[in-house]
Amino acid sequence: MTANGILQIALYFIVLIAAAVPLGRYMARVYSGEPVFLSRLAGHMERWIYRFCRINGAQEMTWKTYAGGLFLFNLAGIITLYLLQRLQGFLPLNPHGFPAVPPDLAFNTAVSFVTNTNWQAYGGETTMSFFTQMTGLAVQNFASAASGMAVLMAFIRGVKRTLSQTIGNVWVDLTRSVIYILLPLSLIMALLLVSQGVVQTLESPARVQLLENTMDEGGHTVSGQEIPLGPAASQVAIKQLGTNGGGFFNANSAHPLENPTPLSNFMEMLAILLIPAALCITFGRMLKDSKQGWALLAAMMVILIPLLGVCLFNEQAGNISFWQMNIDQTASSLQSGGNMEGKEVRLGVANSALWAIVTTAASNGSVNAMHDSFTPLGGLAPLLLMQLGEIIFGGVGSGLYGMLMFVLITVFVAGLMVGRTPEYLGKKIEAFEVKMASLVILIPATVVLIGTAIAVVINPGLVGISNAGPHGFSELLYAFSSAANNNGSAFAGLNANTIFYNATLGCSMLIGRFCLMIPVLAAAGSLARKKHVPAGAGTLPTHTPLFVLFLVAVIMLVGALTFIPALALGPIAEHLTWIR
Amino acid sequence: MWQLIRTTVLLFAAMTFLTGILYPLAVTGLAQTLLPWQANGSLIKINEGKTASELVGQPFREPRHFWGRPSATMPVAYNGASSIGSNLGPSNPALKEVVQKRIASLLAIDRGNRLTIPVDLVTASGSGLDPHISPAAAFYQVPRVAKARNIDDRKVADLVRTHIRNRQFGILGEPTVHVLYLNMALDAMR
Known part of the structure; x- marks a missing residue:
């Protein structure tokens, strides 16, 4: 760890909090229907959409209608995205002339983008036409992010309301999320990225020449190079802001045209955690108790910072296998040193480790370095962050509602300890809510472990592995952890573009998204129906450092009990055999 | 419904x-x-009326040029049409093997260089298109390039020094040397 590395990381978190607070307050006003500075412009657009879609914004919905609408909206996304990929050969803006995407890959990709996972079993610049990227993939980047935010808002209303049958209007929540929050932020972000060199055009790729001719594998002389172009900046902006993560190019944000400079890197990293962090502030504001939001943010940071330390330390230490060779891996004023396989020089080790941690803490999944080439323990930290359930910041909306499920479990456990009925924010937490919260925690963990177990015992699973030994096991574990928790990053050596992986990972993503949204909305409906109980002497305060630590302990305990055996077979075994 | x-x-x-x-x-x-x-790929004019992209790296294999990062793209290094990293695990014997080969090819044209090799010069970048090397990796190659061009070491080292780009705003990222710009300046010398 270098002094400059620590300075960059400190700067990152300071700017993050400084930006999250005003955004959080702004979002609270948007979702409460209060006027904001964008109201004049966005208000017109909002009313136009309601008129066009014949939506009555004042109409309230029960949790079942809310869930039904959301489910249909996402189903429409899957069907449309599947068809766009299958038909892209006949559609415009296809300068490479890419043919239809095969059915299994198209299914996987459609599910992947609708569930906010953005797992990519394809290479962007070699598979998808500009039309598919723009009107298919990028649309889902907005829609899936808005879906997560909508469910969170429904849950917050469930906590706020008393004796109410309804939890809001799903169409209003989706529309507001897109036009007041995601679109304006993306527009600014996209232009800032272009200023750094991210491409944005509908033109065909540029042909340029090499200064020095080279040879390809077949021994043919190569004198030119293709510079891939396309509407990248507009898509990269939302893929970062919406915790989507699906790259325009195959190398994702390691690609110099997707992440050209350290400044673009800083902005893209900021965009990963910006909305998830700001939503904690929004949560506190909407409940008129800011400390509740800060407590959740604190719990997230308490888990994130040590794991960042583990990753950074191990990546900076470099590759032990190189020790006997004549290689210099020490950091100095002339090089960042460390484990540079799969990393870019302009970004160096500190920015690669920080990115890996924030992209897996949030369910973003974009990468600026190849996680498969990380050291065993450097790769364990991102893996664990996903396995904790994508609640340490997590996806936009989905991270916070996942965290709130852990909060319910925590007050329940605390209630058991002192023998009182647990309460949270003035609502009694009873058997139904605890059951729903348990489902949210258990379902993705089950999918990860069973999916990995199946893949390691059957041949179609094993043939995808590219690195032998425990690292190969880590590749499988990482893939299912990433899919079931809707992250989308990969140990990309795994050849996941097979029917087996496209199908199993596709189903994991579906279960990990919708089988969690439904219990959360059900809990929201149940909470909304309850009456408010005033805090008494026996009420456990949920904004104190004590509660934060207790929450962290519950999260880590659940995560550790579930995943330590699997982690021991993968990264930990690899580390131990490696240092021998 | x-x-x-x-x-x-x-x-x-x-x-x-x-x-x-x-x-x-x-x-x-x-x-x-x-x-x-910027929106069209940051294209620049290089020697003899050729164009290149400032952001996308190019392959160099001749002794008289500075080499960039190894690239894992197929079927040719620095293939702009298909970005990819090696994705080799750190403990994979294949990684050790390929790094040993890279060391050997560096030493083959630079016999007698006993300096330790900066790690970025023997490891593949994440994109396969990294346009930069670390200043350390540039200085390591100075004696070889000077010898291949029959010019004084110090002149080449000075050129490298003028091509070191510091961290953005003094804080962000890492110091870099842009391989294409450095080689263009080298070709333009004399």
Whole structure:
């Protein structure tokens, strides 16, 4: 760890909090229907959409209608995205002339983008036409992010309301999320990225020449190079802001045209955690108790910072296998040193480790370095962050509602300890809510472990592995952890573009998204129906450092009990055999 | 139910129009008007009327040029049409083997260089298109390049020094040397 590395990381978190607070307050006003500075412009657009879609914004919905609408909206996304990929050969803006995407890959990709996972079993610049990227993939980047935010808002209303049958209007929540929050932020972000060199055009790729001719594998002389172009900046902006993560190019944000400079890197990293962090502030504001939001943010940071330390330390230490060779891996004023396989020089080790941690803490999944080439323990930290359930910041909306499920479990456990009925924010937490919260925690963990177990015992699973030994096991574990928790990053050596992986990972993503949204909305409906109980002497305060630590302990305990055996077979075994 | 389906279809259409057509076209229009050079791949003129992209690295294998990062792209190094990293695990014997080969090919044209090799010069970048090397990796190659060109070591080292780009705003990222710019300057010497 270098002094400059620590300075960059400190700067990152300071700017993050400084930006999250005003955004959080702004979002609270948007979702409460209060006027904001964008109201004049966005208000017109909002009313136009309601008129066009014949939506009555004042109409309230029960949790079942809310869930039904959301489910249909996402189903429409899957069907449309599947068809766009299958038909892209006949559609415009296809300068490479890419043919239809095969059915299994198209299914996987459609599910992947609708569930906010953005797992990519394809290479962007070699598979998808500009039309598919723009009107298919990028649309889902907005829609899936808005879906997560909508469910969170429904849950917050469930906590706020008393004796109410309804939890809001799903169409209003989706529309507001897109036009007041995601679109304006993306527009600014996209232009800032272009200023750094991210491409944005509908033109065909540029042909340029090499200064020095080279040879390809077949021994043919190569004198030119293709510079891939396309509407990248507009898509990269939302893929970062919406915790989507699906790259325009195959190398994702390691690609110099997707992440050209350290400044673009800083902005893209900021965009990963910006909305998830700001939503904690929004949560506190909407409940008129800011400390509740800060407590959740604190719990997230308490888990994130040590794991960042583990990753950074191990990546900076470099590759032990190189020790006997004549290689210099020490950091100095002339090089960042460390484990540079799969990393870019302009970004160096500190920015690669920080990115890996924030992209897996949030369910973003974009990468600026190849996680498969990380050291065993450097790769364990991102893996664990996903396995904790994508609640340490997590996806936009989905991270916070996942965290709130852990909060319910925590007050329940605390209630058991002192023998009182647990309460949270003035609502009694009873058997139904605890059951729903348990489902949210258990379902993705089950999918990860069973999916990995199946893949390691059957041949179609094993043939995808590219690195032998425990690292190969880590590749499988990482893939299912990433899919079931809707992250989308990969140990990309795994050849996941097979029917087996496209199908199993596709189903994991579906279960990990919708089988969690439904219990959360059900809990929201149940909470909304309850009456408010005033805090008494026996009420456990949920904004104190004590509660934060207790929450962290519950999260880590659940995560550790579930995943330590699997982690021991993968990264930990690899580390131990490696240092021998 | 039917009402729900109708609303879904209409809202989905409206969102697709807004975020899938209007938004990218607006960004494209603004980018092409305000920042056309960056939006089109940051193309620059290099020697003999050739063009290149400032952001995408190029392969160099001759002793008289500075070499960039090894690249894992196929079928040719620095293939702009298909970015990829090696994805070799750190403990994979294949990684050790390929790094040993890279060391051997560096030493083959630079016999007698006993300096330790900066790690970025023997490890593949994440994109396979990294345009930079570390200043350490540039200085390591100075004696070889000077010898191949029959010029004084110090002249080449001075050139490297003028090509070191510090961290952005003094803080962000790492110090870099742009391999293509350095080699162009080298070719333009004399």
